[in-house]
Amino acid sequence: MDIRPEPFEPPAPIPRTIPPSRLEIIKVMFRNPLELWGKPSYTLPWMQVKFFGQLTTICHDPSLIKHVLVDNAGNYAMQPIRQLVLRxxxxxxxxxxxxDVWKRSRKAMAPVFTPRHAKGFAGQMLKMTEAFAERYAEPAKKNAEVNIATGMTELTYEILAETLFSGEIATGTEGFAERVDSLLHNMGRIDPLDLLLAPSWMPRITRIPGRKALKAFRQIVSDTMDARRRKMDSRETVPDDFLTLLLKIEGPDGLTRDEIEDNILTFIGAGHETTARALAWALYCIAESPHFRAAMEEEIDRVLSDGADPVDWLDLMPHVRAAFEEAMRLYPPAPSINRAPIEDDTWTSADGKTITLPKGESVLVMPWTLHRHELYWDRPRHFMPERFLPANRDKIHRFQYLPFGAGPRICIGATFALQEAVIALAVLMKRYRFDVTDSTRPWPVQRLTTQPLNGIALRVSAR
Ligand code: HEM
Incomplete structure (x- = not known):
């Protein structure tokens, strides 16, 4: 007899049954795009709809997604609106x-992100998480509530700063985190002019306050790079971090100095809030699933008492990894992957229907709806990490689960992020137990990432 309790259904917008009016679409786009999607988006293999005058193709059929992201990837550019916001x-x-710039940079950076280098960061990830875990010692004594969303942002920021610069920041580490915060805040904003696809030289009023901050931030990154370069040139010992790895590939076949600076900003922008969001959602869903939590705690205790090297935790802790992967299914940190065909394209489904994807129009691959899609998932709205355990993993189609995207533009930091997440969850759950309280009522909103509105309050206690 199966005595497992009913799986937990975490909060998410109920699919709409009545299409929103134009005015409502605009309001929801600014408030929370996740609330926009109707029943068809969670049940049909693809859809074509007019959206702000653009024909938008929403892709769910795994073979259509493979066509766009892999087989014919060369015909798909980044969507203009995303570029207007981020570029x-x-x-x-x-x-x-x-x-060509992307092609050369991706090739030059591949060696920086090899599994060997990611593994080289395991020690720093462990050290930073252990230091962070100390901050919960006092709240744990009082069984107090902590906001796990801000906690995880601090933790992943500290890990990133350590693996990027090893603490060698030109102005000192003081105040740097706040600057990063303001940069990210600025990054996530869509200005009304972006929606109208106005050219990038037209000033975006909503982003003016961020411009000075961005300039100052770039100056610090530039000074930090110069200081490290001087050290490298004078043959002093330098830390084995991202900065050293990137400066080593500076040159005609690698990256220019400006590109290295741009990529440092990119790693800061793409590489910590994403992981932080997924960690916070994972801790919340785990807190609501005591049965699976018990299996995770048993696994963590066993692996840690064997004294295993953190480099191997990702392989040795399938339950921890499964919980994190399931959290990224329900709350994908990147909820939408946006493209625009460079030339007209067509695709034919297995049952012989052909669709046209016209040049310059919009093509969306949306992990948010794909991961909750009724055609591809059993009990799509429920937190069931068992799906991702090695015995079941093969049942998940490669193109139905895309937290890191796919194809040539797949996330370059995926291995780094997975390793970081498993180390963070293992260290925190070894020491503490996190539980929901009456004030735990997170609500997912789409900004740059899928984030919990007003954070996630969990009670922390010592195990
Ligand atoms: C859980 C954590 C993460 C998630 C869910 C995530 C998700 C993604 C996704 C979906 C893409 C593809 C976007 C597209 O095709 O349009 C992407 C690209 C990228 N990610 Fe991540 N990411 C994570 C962590 C990281 C980390 C830790 C780093 C770096 C340290 C990173 C750096 C990048 C970069 C540089 C790209 C652009 C790759 C390219 O276009 O060639 N990400 N990420």
Missing amino acids: PILRDGLLTAEG
Whole structure:
């Protein structure tokens, strides 16, 4: 007899049954795009709708997604609106670069993100998480509530700062985190002019306050790079961090100095809030699933008492990894992957229907709806990490689960993020137990990432 309790259904907008009016679409787009999607978006293999005058193709059929992201990826550019928002900040960083610059940068940066280098960061990830865990010691004594959303942002920021610069920041670490915060705040904003696809030289009123901050921030990154370069040139010992790795590939076949600077900003922008969101959602869903939490605690205790090297935790802790992957299914940190065909394209489904994807129109691959899609998932709205355990993993189609995207532009930091997440969850759950309280009522909103409105309050206690 199966005595497992009913799986937990975490909060999410109920799919609409009546299409919103034009005015409502605009309001919801600014308030929370996740609330926009109707029943068809969670049940049909693809849809074509007019959206702000653009024909938008929403792709769910895994073979259509493979066509767009992999088989015919060369025909798909980043969507103009995303570029209008991000490019003024990240310039030619990998996330926003296109064409030959992207090709050369991706090739040059591949060695920086090998699994060997990610593993090399495991020690720093462990050290930073252990230091962070101390901050919960006092609240745990009082069984007090902590806001896990801000906590995880601090933790992943500290890990990123350590693996990027090893603490060697030109102005000192003081105040740097606040600058990063303001940068991210500025990054996530869509200005009304962006929606109208106005050219990038037209000033965006909503982003004016961020411009000075961005300039100052770039100056600090630039000074930090110069200081490290001087050290490298004078053959002093330098830390084995991202900054050193990037400066080593400066040159005609690698990256220019400006591109290195752009990529440092990109790593800060793409590489910590994403992981932080997924960690916070994971801790929340785990707190609501005591049965699975018990299996995770048993696994963590066993692996840690064997003294395993943190480099191997990702492989040794399938339950921890499964919980994190399931949290990214329900709350994908990147809820939408947006493209625009460079030339007209067509695709034919297995049952012989052909659709046209016209040049310059909009193509969306949306992990948010794909991961909750009724055609592809059993009990799509429920938190069931068992799906991701090795015995069941093969049942998940490669193109029905896309937290890191797919194809040539797949997330370059995926291994880094997974390793970081498993180390963070293991260290925190070894020491503490997190529980929901009456004030735990998170609500997902789409900004740059899928984030909990007003944070996530969990009670922390010592195990
Ligand atoms: C849970 C954490 C993360 C998630 C869910 C995530 C998600 C994604 C997704 C979906 C894309 C593809 C976007 C597209 O195709 O339009 C992407 C690209 C990218 N990610 Fe991540 N990411 C994570 C962590 C990281 C980390 C830790 C780093 C770096 C340290 C990073 C750096 C990048 C970069 C540079 C790209 C652009 C790659 C390219 O276009 O060639 N990400 N990420």
